[in-house]
Amino acid sequence: MIEIRGLCKRYGDFTALHRVDLTVGKGEFVVILGASGAGKSTLLRCINHLAEPSEGEIHVDGERSRGDRAGLRKVRRDVAMIFQHYNVVPRLSVLKNVLTGRLGSMPAIASWFQIFPAKDIAIARECLRRVELDHKSDLRTDTLSGGQKQRVGIARALAQQPKVILADEPVASLDPKTSRKVLNYLKQASSEAGITVICNLHQVDYAREFAQRVIGVAGGRVVFEGRPDELTEEVLQRIYPGGLEDGPIEPTAPAASPVAAPVAAVRPAQQLALEQS
Numbered sequence: 001m002i003e004i005r006g007l008c009k010r011y012g013d014f015t016a017l018h019r020v021d022l023t024v025g026k027g028e029f030v031v032i033l034g035a036s037g038a039g040k041s042t043l044l045r046c047i048n049h050l051a052e053p054s055e056g057e058i059h060v061d062g063e064r065s066r067g068d069r070a071g072l073r074k075v076r077r078d079v080a081m082i083f084q085h086y087n088v089v090p091r092l093s094v095l096k097n098v099l100t101g102r103l104g105s106m107p108a109i110a111s112w113f114q115i116f117p118a119k120d121i122a123i124a125r126e127c128l129r130r131v132e133l134d135h136k137s138d139l140r141t142d143t144l145s146g147g148q149k150q151r152v153g154i155a156r157a158l159a160q161q162p163k164v165i166l167a168d169e170p171v172a173s174l175d176p177k178t179s180r181k182v183l184n185y186l187k188q189a190s191s192e193a194g195i196t197v198i199c200n201l202h203q204v205d206y207a208r209e210f211a212q213r214v215i216g217v218a219g220g221r222v223v224f225e226g227r228p229d230e231l232t233e234e235v236l237q238r239i240y241p242g243g244l245e246d247g248p249i250e251p252t253a254p255a256a257s258p259v260a261a262p263v264a265a266v267r268p269a270q271q272l273a274l275e276q277s
């Protein structure tokens with residue numbers, strides 16, 4: 001489903017990703033582990049062109065993904081993103097937040113005027129049901145807990161009917177019980193809906209529990225690729241050369257992402273229009 005070849009990302013003189021090669025299959029649930037600053041977010045952001053690769057090729061479902069206008073439209077439709085800080089629109093209802101996942105598939109005129117066809121409303125409601133939030137659909141999203149907001153984020157991603165979901169530390173701000181619930185919904189998306197899921201995590205324990213395959217990243221390079229039961233001490237040393245003590249596996253201690261983009265910068269234009277209406 002995803003083929004990455006020779007991916008490099010440079011920020012000025014600094015190289016954040018060094019010739020990364022990676023293949024992820026359809027319906028696979030892959031966890032990326034790595035210390036803070038290893039390049040995990042940059043890798044996800046290159047896949048959906050929130051960050052433009054400096055070199056290399058990314059293919060999604062057999063097609064080379066491109067950062068031009070038409071390429072971006074396609075990637076925004078095929079690849080959904082879930083963020084650590086949920087990225088929901090607080091004053092919109094839960095249902096409207098989920099409906100924003102449909103905007104990329106609607107004719108521009110309908111999306112600008114927020115005319116959601118009954119078919120899209122039915123899809124959004126079904127996605128809310130899948131994350132067990134259908135009973136909250138009419139509430140303002142800012143009345144929900146953090147875990148519920150993240151479930152809205154997952155429902156919005158599912159409503160997009162994407163081929164791929166990229167989840168960037170989706171449970172970093174959540175307690176362990178809620179984290180497991182959220183990771184279970186993501187796992188179901190891969191096992192039941194056949195969506196390819198790539199999930200950045202800081203918690204080795206969750207990677208062991210949920211991942212089908214683990215990719216270890218250190219210093220912008222892939223230093224491990226294997227099954228969760230192959231995460232030995234020696235492998236963890238490679239992934240976390242500075243050791244595990246500095247916080248990367250603490251489930252309740254989120255690390256602030258140095259590249260956390262302003263929320264507005266990662267919203268589709270139509271979603272902003274919806275918010276400003």
Ligand SMILES: Nc1ncnc2c1ncn2[C@@H]1O[C@H](COP(=O)(O)OP(=O)(O)OP(=O)(O)O)[C@@H](O)[C@H]1O
Nearest residue numbers: 011016036037038039040041042255256257258259
């Ligand atoms: N826009 C940017 N400009 C300059 N440097 C950047 C930019 N984005 C990321 N970097 C640098 O690239 C490196 C990788 O950052 P990235 O956010 O991908 O790491 P990460 O593994 O996701 O870390 P964390 O777990 O803390 O979010 C870091 O050294 C970071 O400072």
